[in-house]
Amino acid sequence: MKTTIISHCLASALSIASPFCIAASPIDPAIQTDFNKKESSINDNSIQAWFASRSDLTPQEKEAMKFLYAYMVLPDRNGYTPDFYLTNVRSSFLAREEMPWGKTVPEREFRHFVLPVRVNNESLDLSRPAFYEELKERISGLSMEEAILEVNHWCHEKATYQPSDARTSSPLSTVSQAIGRCGEESTFTVAALRAVGIPARQVYTPRWAHTDDNHAWVEAWANGKWYFLGACEPEPILNLAWFNSPASRGMLMNTKVFGSYDGPEEVLERTPTNTIINVTENYAPVRTVNVTVRDRDGKPVENATVNFSLYNYAEFYPVAVKKSDTNGHASLNGGMGDFMVWASDGTNFGIAKASPSESGAVDIILDKGPEWTGVMEFDIVPPAPSASLPTPSEAQREENNRRLAYEDSIRSAYTSTFATPESASALASRLGLDKDLTTKILTQSRGNHAMIEGFLSATPDTLREKALRLLNVISEKDRRDVSPDVLADHLATPVTDSKLFDAYVMNPRIENERLTPYKAFFADRFSPRERNEFRNNPRKWVEWCRNNIATDTVWNLLAIRMNPEAVRGLADNRSRDIFFVAGARSFGIPARIDPVTGKTQYADSSDNWTDVKFNDERLVPATPxxxxxxxxxxxxxxxxxxxxxxxxxxxxxxxxxxxxxxxxxxxxxxxxxxxxxxxxxxxxxxxxxxxxxxxxxxxxxxxxxxxxxxxxxxLTIRQDSTEVQVIGSFNSENIYHDLAEGTDKSLLSTTGRGYYILGLIRPNNEPTTHNLNDISAVASEFEARGNKMVLLFADRDEAARFDKGRFPSLPSNVVFGTDIDGKILGELVENLNLPDSERPIFIIADTFNRVVFLSQGYTIGLGEMLTDILHRL
Missing domain, CATH: 2.60.40 (Immunoglobulin-like)
Known part of the structure; x- marks a missing residue:
């Protein structure tokens, strides 16, 4: 069970002893040089003092620790103890010693893809020793490739996909919650693979070109080769996943490598802490996009910022950022579609579309000055699919499906222990709390429900209503992994009469940082007199932060959020902003980072917001x-x-x-x-x-x-009536009741990836009869295409009244079900702005949640319309 893995981590992770020392050797001079350079620039000797105090370190441990400290971002250096990293290092060496492939992994791959704890922007934890203990027997006797597949099956037992906010949960938190978005699932799977000594890395497409989304997955190294897999989505073989086809349309796929990496891949960016590499050609055809930036006079512009952008989520999103050289040149190896390239010298800008059909360099003239206004239109074309899928045997597929169902049952058995509306309501009655709010909080807390229940039960009667408000103001994801010390710390926040108290004083959540009990930290750091001065005059707190926190522009280019306690006189701008807001709230001053503009602000006694400008001595009201x-x-x-x-x-x-x-x-x-x-x-x-x-x-x-x-x-949305257009959105993860299987399941689990047809129908209804007859007339075409067609009744009674015998020629790929509580109908009416909820309603949609066809009510020739659209798609 998942609780076993968590308790193991907390109880025994720190007890790992140093493994057998293979050979003594001096520390790599490059690592030692970079370690010294970094520690000197930070001007904090605490880490050197720790090394001097540890005579028990083996040469390998010492070099590994210096490698980690030479390249880790500042928030990781200051936010976690050396003993935390030593526990992970010793676990890595233990896996290297005990796993059969341990000695076959080259030093480069071991250093960059096994040793590092951080994968993305998650909170770090001690999952590595815990995962190793649970996995080592399970993968015993397997080849390295087989072990990769088996680890992914184990990950599927622990977690499944569910979208959420931008903060990335730690691997142990993902296990506790039993859910994660793709970035969390891949972070978790990489952590599990590294735990057993298999080099692994998270591959990320910052944005797709052909749809509004992004994705993250995993590459694992075995016997000299990198393979890919869908995290927590096991397939029978490697290099097979639902995203094979989307990835073949990718414009840019990359991975962030810890440290200064010298592998064979194209380097997109090299920073003092990381090397960002381009792995696009592992998945899709590529070409080199050459850009030359010029000024109005045609002269090359050096050091211009060049954003290689994709249209996604209705913005030109930069998937790669380069600087132009002395010849004004910048280039990128990217996919076979259109990039929107935006270049700027900091004042003027220019924009151009870079298409694969264009020969030579794309010239961008910085001709749009500070006052330039105007309208530009672009027809943007993504790459075409080009995937060639490896094919598992039928026996492999059947065995994999059997395992997936069994793993789902293991996970379901665990999640069945979570709080239910009934148990939450009972707790609310016992504690005298609002039932609806308590139910929402406890059911959303998932694997953290026992802690939340204990916190509410232990809170004195006089503070319980405040405790419930505290739990309500933090995010849903926070409820799943917040710790009792954090809740206790922020519950103790003295109440003020500001209407902003709950959201901007008591609330521990500021942005996407790790939640900590920072109010006690600020109470210890500043005297009552100082705290009172700051509260009475927030400008003094702004001045304190300006005078005492230097700006770090080197050691956190990945923008990992530093928790307030880790700010030791040096921080990147965003971490300094978080520190300021945390301190202000600790002093009783409402403060925030504005979610729309990103500005750091505090509120005056009248609850009016003032912008904080740390690089400006003037403190003025918000910008006009x-x-x-x-x-x-x-x-x-x-x-x-x-x-x-x-x-x-x-x-x-x-x-x-x-x-x-x-x-x-x-x-x-x-x-x-x-x-x-x-x-x-x-x-x-x-x-x-x-x-x-x-x-x-x-x-x-x-x-x-x-x-x-x-x-x-x-607000002008361009139209083209000659092409199939996306007309709306619909969630393919919606749950329906499958009449044949007698189970509730997602549409996606039935349709598979790609386009499908969804119909909401009525029994003994003339328009529905016409629709089904039209579909029957072209059944062979539907069967030849293979796209699933899910037909839903409102409820079981309607389904019982439907005479399927009247339509003997319906395609064999039709699936019948019911719309649970009318949720699907309601979403269609709302998302597609339907005039009413009259059925039948038919849509063609895909599993990227795009609707490309809609028919409602009486329609003649529906079958031919549907097949025509599918053919054009």
Missing amino acids: KGDFKLNFTPVGHTVDPKYYSQFTLSKIENGLPRVMEFDEDDTAGSIERKGERFDEGRYMLITGQRMANGGVLARADIFNIRPDQRTERP
Whole structure:
């Protein structure tokens, strides 16, 4: 059970002894040099003192520890103890000694892809020794390739996919929750593979070109070769995953390698802590994109920022950032689709589309100065699919399916122990708490429910309502892994009369940092007199931070969030901002990092926000603002365009755009209803119509917002009636009841990856009868294509009244089910802006949640319409 693995980690991870020393050797001079350089620049001798105090280290351990400290980011150096890293190092050497492949792994691969604890931006933990203990017998006797597959099966027992927010859970937290988004599943799987001495790395496509999403998966090294696999998604063989086809359309896939890596892959960027490498050609055809940046006079511009961007989530998202050389040149090996290339010298900018059909360099002229405004339109084309799938045998596939079902049952047995609405309601009654809120909090806490229950039960009666408010104000993911010491620390926050108290004083969550009991830390660090001075005059706290925290521009280019206690006079700008907000809240000052603009702010006694500018001695009210309105005329099924799906707003600063982070469910209408006022300055409104083939009709409108003026811009979504277009979204993870199997399952689990047909039908209904007869008439075409067709009734009673015998010629790939509680119907009505919920409703959608066809009510010739669309797709 998962609780076993967690308790093992906490109880025994630190007890790992030093393994047998294979051979004594001096520390690699390059590692020693880089270690000395870093420690000297940080001006903190605590790590050197630790090394001097540890005479028990073997030469291998000492070199491994210096390797880690030479290249780890500053938040990891200051946020975790040397003993924490030593435990992980000793576990790595133990696996190297005991696993049969241990001595076959080259030193380069061992150093860069086994030793490092960090995978992405997750909180670090002691999962390595715990995972090793649970896995070592399970993979005994297997080859390295077989062990990779087996570890992934073990990971599937522990966790399955569920989307969530941007903070990445630690591997142990993923095990506890039994869920994770792709970034968490891949982080977890890499950690598990490294735990048994198998080199592993997370591969990441920052954004797809053909759909609005990104993805992360795993590469594992065996016997001289890198293989890929879907994390927690076991297949019978390696190099096979649901994303084979999407990856073949990839424009850029990369991985972040710990330290200074000298492997064979193209280096995208080399920093003092990491090497970012390009692995695109492992998955897709590539070509070199050559860019030359010139000024208005045609002269090359050196050191210009060159963003190689993809249209995704309605923005031009930079998947790679380069600097132009003395000849104004920058290049990138990328996929066979269109890049949007944005270049800037910090003041002026230029933009161009780089297509694979273009020969020679793409010239970008920095001709758009600080006052330039205008509209640009681009037809953006993604690469075509080119995957060639390896094929497992039928026996391998059957055995893998059997194992997947068994592993699902193991995970389900664990998750069945989580809090239920009934158990949560009973606890609320016993403790005198709001039942609905308590139920929400406990059911969302998943594997952390026992801790939450214990915390609420142990809290005195007079503080329980406040404790519930604290649990409510943190994020859903926080409830799954918050610790009791953090809750106790922030529950003790003295109450103020500000209406902002819960969200911006008591709340421990600031941005995406690891939650810690930082209020006790600030209480210990500053005297009551100092805390009172800061509270009465927040400007003094701004000045303290400005004068006492130096800006680190070297040792955290990966932007890992440093927890406040780890700030020792040196921090990157974002970590300094988090430190400021944490201190302010600890002193009773409402403070935040604005979720839309990213500005650091504190509130005055009237709850008005003031911007904090650490590089400016002046402390002034928020930047002057203007009113802004988007004008949209409904077109097709789009009545109220969605943010990120159909449009975004970016503020252009220093020649580069930064997207404004509105909520994911915001629309043009909801943003207007919020009454947002916008800082003065230059903005870019990007709109896009995603076509069914993945292409985009994009439009960029650059304009100014003036202070105390009203600016109106048309929200124009380009159309092309000759192509199949994406007309809306629908969640393919929705659950329905499968009548044949008698189980509740996701649409995705039935349809598989790709396009499918979903129909909401009624029994003994004329339009439905017409639809099913039309489908029956072209059944052979549907069967030849193989796309699943899921037909749902409202409930079991409707299903019982349906006479399937009236439609003997329906395609064999039709699946019947029921729409549980009408959720699917409700989502279709809302997402596609249907005038009513009248059935039948038919859509064609894909498992990237794109709807490309809709029919509602009486429709003649539906079967031919559906097959025509599928053929064009």
